[in-house]
Amino acid sequence: MRLAIDAMGNDRGPLPILQGVGNFLQKDRETAVTLVGNRQSLEEIMPQVGLQESDRLNIVHATQVMEMHEKVQNLREKRDSSIVRLVTEVKEGRADGMVALGNTAAAVGATCMGLRNLEGVRRPGIALPLPTKPGGVCVLMDMGANTVAKAEHLMSYGIMASIYSEQVLHVKNPRVGLLNVGEERGKGNDILRDAFALLEKSPVNFVGNVEGGDVFSGSCDVVVCDGFIGNVVLKVSEELGLTVATWMKEGFRSNWLSKIGALLSKGAFNFIRKRMSYDEYGGAPLLGVNGICVIGHGRSNATAVQNALRVARESVEGNINGKISSRLTAMKEEAAQILAAAGTENI
Amino acid sequence: MRLAIDAMGNDRGPLPILQGVGNFLQKDRETAVTLVGNRQSLEEIMPQVGLQESDRLNIVHATQVMEMHEKVQNLREKRDSSIVRLVTEVKEGRADGMVALGNTAAAVGATCMGLRNLEGVRRPGIALPLPTKPGGVCVLMDMGANTVAKAEHLMSYGIMASIYSEQVLHVKNPRVGLLNVGEERGKGNDILRDAFALLEKSPVNFVGNVEGGDVFSGSCDVVVCDGFIGNVVLKVSEELGLTVATWMKEGFRSNWLSKIGALLSKGAFNFIRKRMSYDEYGGAPLLGVNGICVIGHGRSNATAVQNALRVARESVEGNINGKISSRLTAMKEEAAQILAAAGTENI
Numbered sequence: 001m002r003l004a005i006d007a008m009g010n011d012r013g014p015l016p017i018l019q020g021v022g023n024f025l026q027k028d029r030e031t032a033v034t035l036v037g038n039r040q041s042l043e044e045i046m047p048q049v050g051l052q053e054s055d056r057l058n059i060v061h062a063t064q065v066m067e068m069h070e071k072v073q074n075l076r077e078k079r080d081s082s083i084v085r086l087v088t089e090v091k092e093g094r095a096d097g098m099v100a101l102g103n104t105a106a107a108v109g110a111t112c113m114g115l116r117n118l119e120g121v122r123r124p125g126i127a128l129p130l131p132t133k134p135g136g137v138c139v140l141m142d143m144g145a146n147t148v149a150k151a152e153h154l155m156s157y158g159i160m161a162s163i164y165s166e167q168v169l170h171v172k173n174p175r176v177g178l179l180n181v182g183e184e185r186g187k188g189n190d191i192l193r194d195a196f197a198l199l200e201k202s203p204v205n206f207v208g209n210v211e212g213g214d215v216f217s218g219s220c221d222v223v224v225c226d227g228f229i230g231n232v233v234l235k236v237s238e239e240l241g242l243t244v245a246t247w248m249k250e251g252f253r254s255n256w257l258s259k260i261g262a263l264l265s266k267g268a269f270n271f272i273r274k275r276m277s278y279d280e281y282g283g284a285p286l287l288g289v290n291g292i293c294v295i296g297h298g299r300s301n302a303t304a305v306q307n308a309l310r311v312a313r314e315s316v317e318g319n320i321n322g323k324i325s326s327r328l329t330a331m332k333e334e335a336a337q338i339l340a341a342a343g344t345e346n347i
Numbered sequence: 348m349r350l351a352i353d354a355m356g357n358d359r360g361p362l363p364i365l366q367g368v369g370n371f372l373q374k375d376r377e378t379a380v381t382l383v384g385n386r387q388s389l390e391e392i393m394p395q396v397g398l399q400e401s402d403r404l405n406i407v408h409a410t411q412v413m414e415m416h417e418k419v420q421n422l423r424e425k426r427d428s429s430i431v432r433l434v435t436e437v438k439e440g441r442a443d444g445m446v447a448l449g450n451t452a453a454a455v456g457a458t459c460m461g462l463r464n465l466e467g468v469r470r471p472g473i474a475l476p477l478p479t480k481p482g483g484v485c486v487l488m489d490m491g492a493n494t495v496a497k498a499e500h501l502m503s504y505g506i507m508a509s510i511y512s513e514q515v516l517h518v519k520n521p522r523v524g525l526l527n528v529g530e531e532r533g534k535g536n537d538i539l540r541d542a543f544a545l546l547e548k549s550p551v552n553f554v555g556n557v558e559g560g561d562v563f564s565g566s567c568d569v570v571v572c573d574g575f576i577g578n579v580v581l582k583v584s585e586e587l588g589l590t591v592a593t594w595m596k597e598g599f600r601s602n603w604l605s606k607i608g609a610l611l612s613k614g615a616f617n618f619i620r621k622r623m624s625y626d627e628y629g630g631a632p633l634l635g636v637n638g639i640c641v642i643g644h645g646r647s648n649a650t651a652v653q654n655a656l657r658v659a660r661e662s663v664e665g666n667i668n669g670k671i672s673s674r675l676t677a678m679k680e681e682a683a684q685i686l687a688a689a690g691t692e693n694i
Contacts (some may be wrong), residue, residue, distance in 0.1 A: 099355045106519055132588075132590070133589065133590040133593050133594075144528060147528055147535070147536075148536060151545050160643060179579065181470070181491060181494055181574075181575055181578045181579070187493060187496075188494070188575070189575075191556070211578075211579075211581025211582045212578065212579040212580065212581065212583035212584075212586065213582040213583065213585060213586030214586075215583055216583070216586045216587050216589075216590045217586050217590075227528075228535070228536075228576075229575075229579055230561040231528045231558075231559065232526065232528070232558075232576055232579070232580065233559065233571075233579065233580075233583050234559065235558045235559025235560040236559035236560065236562055236563070236583055236584060237559075237583060237587055238560060238578050239480075239559065239560030239561075239562070239563045239564050240563050240584055240587050241587070241591070242480065242563075243478075243479070243480040243563045243564075244591050244619070244623070245481075246480050247480075247618070247622045247623070248615070250618065251612075251614070251615035251616065251617075251618035251619045251622075252615045254614055254615060254618055255614050255615075257611050257612075257614065258609075258611060258612040258613075258614050258615035260611050261607075261608040261609065261610070261611030261612030261615065262608065262612060262615070263608070264604050264605060264606075264608030264611065265598075265599060265605040265608030265609060265612065267598070267601055267602050267604065267605050268595070268598035268599045268602075268605035268609070269596075269598065269606065270603055271594070271597065271598035272591070272594045272595055272598045274593045275598075276591070276594070279657060299665070313658055325611060
């Protein structure tokens with residue numbers, strides 16, 4: 001198996017990417033990696049982390065980079081950017097899966113355009129793994145690829161995220177909830193009511209409507225929502241995490257007793273940091289495209305990169321795209337019938 | 348001035364309510380309070396907190412209670428519930444403002460039905476004050492009264508929450524943001540694009556589109572969104588707060604060194620608890636109804652009750668309803684023109 005990774009698209013520069021790749025290659029002896037990026041820059045840094053080109057590590061040269069805040073539209077002028085070249089590696093079969101880092105909108109745009117949808121899928125979406133209170137993982141889908149989701153898209157997110165949870169996060173029979181403003185059936189708008197009817201009949205362990213708190217409480221393994229709400233939940237959670245951390249620092253600086261307390265509590269803080277950290281989950285897969293694509297955080301460290309590669313490998317090994325395609329294709333006719341019965345024509 | 352409070356609708360029972368009322372009466376010598384609830388139960392408990400009926404404290408008897416998880420529809424069978432009687436006190440002019448506690452949906456339903464909308468207002472909404480990273484307060488509106496908001500409703504939330512922020516939270520020239528998935532103009536759906544155009548022309552300090560993180564970052568004083576998203580943000584934030592607290596406890600229990608650290612850090616924890624606590628903000632006002640209504644948390648302690656009464660008093664004193672009504676009425680024609688120009692007929 002060969003995985004390709006965008007070696008340029010990281011706020012922290014290529015060094016942590018190369019470290020992560022090195023650690024991955026050392027641990028996983030069966031897999032080869034393609035670095036996509038500026039050959040000269042990469043060749044300069046590689047010796048620093050003990051890497052050199054080999055049959056398990058090659059470079060695909062790309063002269064351009066999509067910067068963090070460039071718009072998707074700029075992809076047109078950046079045909080030789082690392083993200084476009086990365087997608088081409090998968091599209092043309094030279095890589096079995098890819099890890100994108102950095103500009104998420106550009107990664108989604110380039111991948112959707114380059115790889116097109118999987119058979120049976122109407123809209124790809126991003127599955128975001130989040131840490132839960134009891135120490136597990138809840139997958140929120142969609143995180144922002146599709147901000148105006150229809151009922152059938154939401155159903156497909158439930159199915160796709162459930163397969164990912166099972167195959168990559170190793171959750172047995174994942175509980176799938178539909179994000180709403182109350183648990184009773186019939187809550188929300190028409191799209192949510194239709195999505196409820198579809199998820200109920202789909203091949204997932206549907207637990208019904210859930211509320212915002214269920215994303216973190218551990219009561220669900222998958223929470224389905226449109227990309228608008230997914231984006232808001234992600235941004236709120238990230239900032240609230242930072243906010244609590246800031247308050248903690250202020251609190252511990254407030255007097256000498258608690259300063260000593262903080263010193264003695266280093267182990268406890270490391271525990272919390274590890275629980276809150278996204279590094280362990282290795283990024284968020286873009287599901288529904290015709291290829292394996294994992295999107296890492298724009299500020300990934302070596303651990304996050306290594307785990308993103310692991311997620312890509314497990315996604316290939318678990319054949320998640322084959323499973324997604326067959327389950328969604330099988331559901332197609334029934335979904336159309338359910339929506340027609342509900343009076344929803346525009347599926 | 349006389350304020351009425353629902354003395355029955357609290358998960359923790361009437362005792363913390365009576366304590367909060369007692370503290371409020373002691374501090375605020377100009378204001379009288381009406382307790383609405385079961386006379387016998389209240390008379391039994393009042394001596395425990397040193398309270399007795401007087402010209403500054405009277406009881407309005409109500410035989411029923413809307414329980415926490417009863418649906419709004421049940422209000423029909425509970426004409427003699429404390430929440431219905433509470434609204435009647437304001438409606439018939441015996442109280443200048445009210446504090447509801449407990450079942451939020453029932454409080455919103457009873458208040459909207461009983462008091463009707465303020466002149467110029469199409470849809471009331473709940474303004475939720477949330478603590479921010481730098482130690483300020485950001486008002487999120489709507490928190491869940493109106494889950495399918497139109498553009499004009501969103502504009503009115505910006506105006507109403509801005510007035511509340513100014514008059515009650517004492518923020519000068521509050522910065523108002525529209526919750527979206529990106530800061531660029533034109534992001535989101537038609538409703539959000541129309542709301543942007545309206546807010547831009549409205550008499551608030553509109554800072555444009557903001558993202559989920561801005562609710563806590565301190566970059567905004569008011570964040571406008573529909574009640575669906577507001578509800579999700581509230582529930583996600585509450586549960587994430589509990590989640591981090593749980594992780595902290597686990598972390599500090601993990602070894603004897605950090606157990607000692609935790610003991611020495613009590614002051615720091617109290618600081619964080621105070622920052623995270625909703626008690627200080629005294630509940631969320633329902634804005635846009637023809638009367639002052641503050642909705643407290645269903646698990647209010649005495650401090651939260653006292654602050655909710657203070658918020659009601661300041662809302663009356665600041666004449667926030669007069670200001671809301673005049674600014675929205677003044678905006679009515681211009682809003683209709685902007686929406687017509689945008690091709691939006693259904694305002």
